[in-house]
Amino acid sequence: MNTIINPSLTTSLIVGAIVGAASAYLGSIMILKRMALVGDALSHVALPGIGIALAFQLNPFLGAFTALAIGIFLIWQIERRTSVPTEAIVGLIFTVALAIGILVTPEPDLLEALFGDIAKVSIADALLAAALSGLIFTIMIPVKNKLVLSLISPDLAKSQRINTDRLHLVFLALVAVVVALGVKVVGTLLMGSLVIIPAIAAKNVARSFSGYGKVSLIFGVVSAVAGILLASKFGLPPGPLVVLASASVFLITLTFRRS
Amino acid sequence: MxxxxxxxxxxxxxxxxxxxxxxxxxxxxxxxxxxxxxxxxxxxxxxxxxxxxxxxxxxxxxxxxKIGYVPQKLFIARDLPLTVMEFLQLKGAVDEEIYESLQAVGFLKDHRHHTDQHLLRAKIGQISGGELQRVLIAYALINHPxxxxxxxxxxxxxxxxxxxxxxxxxxxxxxxxxxxxxxxxxxxxxxxxxxxxxxxxxxxxxxxxxxxxxxxxxxxxxxxxxxxxxxxxxxx
CATH class of the missing domain: 3.40.50.300 (P-loop containing nucleotide triphosphate hydrolases)
Structure with missing residues (x-):
């Protein structure tokens, strides 16, 4: 049952830490935008992509990312063109995607797609994760102020000639990238935890925006590393342990929260 | 004109x-x-x-x-992790500009008094309605509209x-x-x-x-x- 052995443990830890950091950082903005469950739901959209990629023996990341890109573009369009609430749109698209995903994913691979298996990551996966996380931070650092302003007051942001629609699309695209990466670590069903839990834990203790982003990132790394190490030690699947590790961090921070 | x-x-x-x-x-x-x-x-x-x-x-x-805009009402969550100073920095101006604007709305009268410094470090969702309105005016005044x-x-x-x-x-x-x-x-x-x-x-x-x-x-x-x-x- 113990699937993790050195040196793949090192690779797993590196990928876990990188993906944990990027998801937690993006997650910190998602929480402020009240998109917590969007990230969770979106990860389910990855499933049909993974299924199709596996069936044609392609890289599952590519399949996941393509499915997510389509899903996010649909959500963005419906949001702009209709007044249907985002959560309703996301609810529709993700359940449909999950249904299609379960049908098209070859049965032996279904479990891995649903729960991830970081023990199977390769050096190539690690390089891809590093490159894409680098891209996420490169794009996020200059636009994060605009994102915060547009979530406080879209009118104020637009009055400063910030294109809030385009900004939102760029942000959603980054979310798609990080979810596609995270699916490898914890699987489609648990991916939401990587973006949600470190950020809500950081919100309990942060006193400023700059502190919030950094603390969220650190919690993301700590949870991923602790979860993978515990999984390796006790021969358990890493995904659920990463989730439980971050939930423990959240419980600890809860005691710091002032009402 | x-x-x-x-x-x-x-x-x-x-x-x-x-x-x-x-x-x-x-x-x-x-x-x-x-x-x-x-x-x-x-x-x-x-x-x-x-x-x-x-x-x-x-x-x-x-x-x-250059148009300075003060919107009607902002519903800012009390626990939004953003300080007043960080909010003012969102306009992309240097800190000197921000302090000048704050002075124009009546903050920082006695040379960056510590109570005002306290305000700048407070979360923006936790200051009073009157303070928030003055902060929003200060924000609008940054860069001399x-x-x-x-x-x-x-x-x-x-x-x-x-x-x-x-x-x-x-x-x-x-x-x-x-x-x-x-x-x-x-x-x-x-x-x-x-x-x-x-x-x-x-x-x-x-x-x-x-x-x-x-x-x-x-x-x-x-x-x-x-x-x-x-x-x-x-x-x-």
């Missing part, structure tokens, strides 16, 4: 007219108050001026004009604070020659501070100095009922 020229401005929501054939000019150095009943299109007018919604007609600003658009200065502020906001606006207007267009419900404010008043109820009901523009007839046309001279509403 005309700073803003509006010609035949109309705004429709789902084929229903919200603003109809509105024309007026704002001169440099004006302090214009926009008045009208709830749903008269006051905030919609501002949003059209800022280019935030589609409209018919013309809104002409000079090239490269040519004109300030202010949507309902008194909303959510107690009477004591209300007095300060208007005297503050008057001071900015007089001392810095700032052109100000503000939305208000309060006729007292108009008589006391405004150079010009725009009465709005979908279309222009009156425009001019308060003395010439406001009379029982225009007020009746504006509010649809005979009204005493000083209606005092605070909700929108």
């Amino acid at each position: 005309s700073l803003l020229s509006i010609k035949n401005l109309s705004v429709r929501f789902d084929s229903q007219a919200v603003l109809e054939g509105l024309s007026f000019d704002v001169e440099k150095g004006d302090l214009v108050a926009v008045i009208g009943p709830n749903g008269a299109g006051k905030t919609v007018l501002f949003r059209a001026l800022l280019g935030l919604l589609p409209f018919d007609g013309e809104v002409v600003w000079p090239k490269n004009i 040519d004109i300030l658009l202010f949507d309902e200065p008194t909303a959510g502020v107690d009477i004591g604070g209300e007095e300060t906001i208007y005297s503050l606006l008057e001071k900015l207007h007089q001392k810095h020659g700032l052109t100000i267009v503000l939305i208000t419900h309060d006729l007292n404010v108009i008589y006391r501070y405004a150079k010009k008043v725009l009465c709005l109820n979908k279309e222009k009901v009156c425009y001019g100095t308060p003395q010439e523009a406001l009379n029982p007839k225009t007020l009746e046309e504006l509010y649809g009922t005979k009204i005493g001279l000083y209606p005092h509403e605070h909700h929108n």
Whole structure:
């Protein structure tokens, strides 16, 4: 049952830490935008992509990312063109995607797609994760102020000639990238935890925006590393342990929260 | 010198007219108050001026004009992890500019006094309504705008604070020659501070100095009922 052995443990830890950091950082903005469950739901959209990629023996990341890109573009369009609430749109698209995903994913691979298996990551996966996380931070650092302003007051942001629609699309695209990466670590069903839990834990203790982003990132790394190490030690699947590790961090921070 | 020229401005929501054939000019150095009943299109007018919604007609600003905008109400979660200083930094100005703006709205009087420093480090969702309004004005004043658009200065502020906001606006207007267009419900404010008043109820009901523009007839046309001279509403 113990699937993790050195040196793949090192690779797993590196990928876990990188993906944990990027998801937690993006997650910190998602929480402020009240998109917590969007990230969770979106990860389910990855499933049909993974299924199709596996069936044609392609890289599952590519399949996941393509499915997510389509899903996010649909959500963005419906949001702009209709007044249907985002959560309703996301609810529709993700359940449909999950249904299609379960049908098209070859049965032996279904479990891995649903729960991830970081023990199977390769050096190539690690390089891809590093490159894409680098891209996420490169794009996020200059636009994060605009994102915060547009979530406080879209009118104020637009009055400063910030294109809030385009900004939102760029942000959603980054979310798609990080979810596609995270699916490898914890699987489609648990991916939401990587973006949600470190950020809500950081919100309990942060006193400023700059502190919030950094603390969220650190919690993301700590949870991923602790979860993978515990999984390796006790021969358990890493995904659920990463989730439980971050939930423990959240419980600890809860005691710091002032009402 | 005309700073803003509006010609035949109309705004429709789902084929229903919200603003109809509105024309007026704002001169440099004006302090214009926009008045009208709830749903008269006051905030919609501002949003059209800022280019935030589609409209018919013309809104002409000079090239490269800098507009400071103070939105009506911001619902900021108490636990939003963003300090007042970080909020002010979102405009992308250097800290010196920010301190200058804060001084213009009456903060940092005694050389960056520690209580003000305390305010700057507080979360923006946790300061009082009056403080938030002054912070929002400070935000609008960063980078020295040519004109300030202010949507309902008194909303959510107690009477004591209300007095300060208007005297503050008057001071900015007089001392810095700032052109100000503000939305208000309060006729007292108009008589006391405004150079010009725009009465709005979908279309222009009156425009001019308060003395010439406001009379029982225009007020009746504006509010649809005979009204005493000083209606005092605070909700929108």
